[in-house]
Amino acid sequence: MSEHFFAPCPRGLESALAAELTRLGAAQVSPVESGVGFQGDWPLCYRVNLWSRLASRVLWRIAHGPYQSEEEVYRLARAVDWPSYFDVDQTFAVSTVARRCPLKSLNFVTLRIKDAVCDRFRDTRGRRPNVDTARPAVRLAAFLDATHLTLYLDTSGEALFKRGWRKSKGEAPLKENLAAGILHLTGWQPGVPLLDPMCGSGTFLMEAALMALHIAPGLGRGFAFERLENFDAQAWARLRREAEAECRPRQQLPLWGSDSDAAAVRHARRNFAEAGLAPVVALERKDVLELEAPAAEGVLVTNPPYGERIGDLATLAEFYPRLGSVLKQRFAGWRVFIFTADTRLPGLMRLKPARRTPLYNGPLACRLYEFPMVAGSHRRQR
Ligand SMILES: C[S@@+](CC[C@H](N)C(=O)[O-])C[C@H]1O[C@@H](n2cnc3c(N)ncnc32)[C@H](O)[C@@H]1O
Secondary structure, eight states: OOEEEEEEOOTTOHHHHHHHHHHHTOEEEEEETTEEEEEEOHHHHHHHHHHOSSOSOOEEEEEEEEOSSHHHHHHHHHTSOGGGTSOTTSOEEEEEEESSOOOSOHHHHHHHHHHHHHHHHHHHHSSOOOBOSSSOSEEEEEEEOSSEEEEEEESSSSOTTOOSOOOOOOSSOOOHHHHHHHHHHHTOOTTSOEEETTOTTTHHHHHHHHHHTTOOTTTTSOOGGGGSTTOOHHHHHHHHHHHHHHOOOOOOOSEEEEESOHHHHHHHHHHHHHTTOGGGOEEEEOOGGGOOOSSSSEEEEEOOOOTTTSSOHHHHHHHHHHHHHHHHHHOTTEEEEEEESOTTHHHHHTOOOSEEEEEEETTEEEEEEEEEOOTTHHHHHO
């Protein structure tokens, strides 16, 4: 039976996610802002949770209908047979997102949906499930536009960018699905040399390693669908077995990471060790301004310090021109991608981007700049 799902993702990655979902077997794939709707059966939902590198979560559509008042929201939510979806002993939480919703208080809407779920349980089970807003077993997501309410059950639980390997964060790490999406946009393919010279906790390199070794990003974690009443344990066990069989043997890969901060390199090392992937990547403490290219050509992708988050604007204004010179002098033959919220960056580096792709890091508007470092570009740029 075909179910309706919605997978939110970082803004800017919608069409990449649509392509990924199609590859995974989804039907009726329709990208909208910040996510992609799709249809499929339950094994597909499990597969997307297990394999999607770009989705933030997978929401299962339970109810959809028009509303004009809080009372109509309550009635729509009350009409859902919640006890057929999850057990009364599971805790739950409701989160509400709205766009152009005419109702006054979203908190009140959330409260009415919670009441409706509890009342429905009381009707059929004689008691109600507890609410746990911090670590609920079951998450309900309500989406209201100007006229319609959609209710979803979250099949993922913890967001999918939490792959389960990150024990050590460091400063300002990228979300894993955003890093995977950026890698996708660079066109990098396993086997091509990849360098992140300001690697922090190593997110780009970790995502690249998982892709190269064909490791399903969700293999090391659990999912909320395992707690739903309709959970098909056999189908899930089969998908996991298949994913385990697809992992390629751990081996050294052409992946290099460095950072000038010893603690960042320690974080990255700990993360790779935790994922059982220490031997696949070369990590070292080094200032990017002293780095030599580790191969004749490849993809350099990085997310440098950003003024508002780390470091200070004046220091960065000195740093970027020097970075531009290093790239021109030592990275001829490489394709360089820089992900940043700082629009001064190409000007300060004195490099003209061949492409700039708008992306969001949470609410922060960013760009992925591509600078092809063709041999001789140094002279031309000057
Ligand atoms: C925004 S963080 C990168 C976060 C990383 N993408 C992650 O997901 O964890 C920027 C990193 O650049 C490093 N950095 C700053 N200046 C550097 C330099 N001159 N050479 C090498 N690394 C530098 C910082 O130590 C920091 O780890």
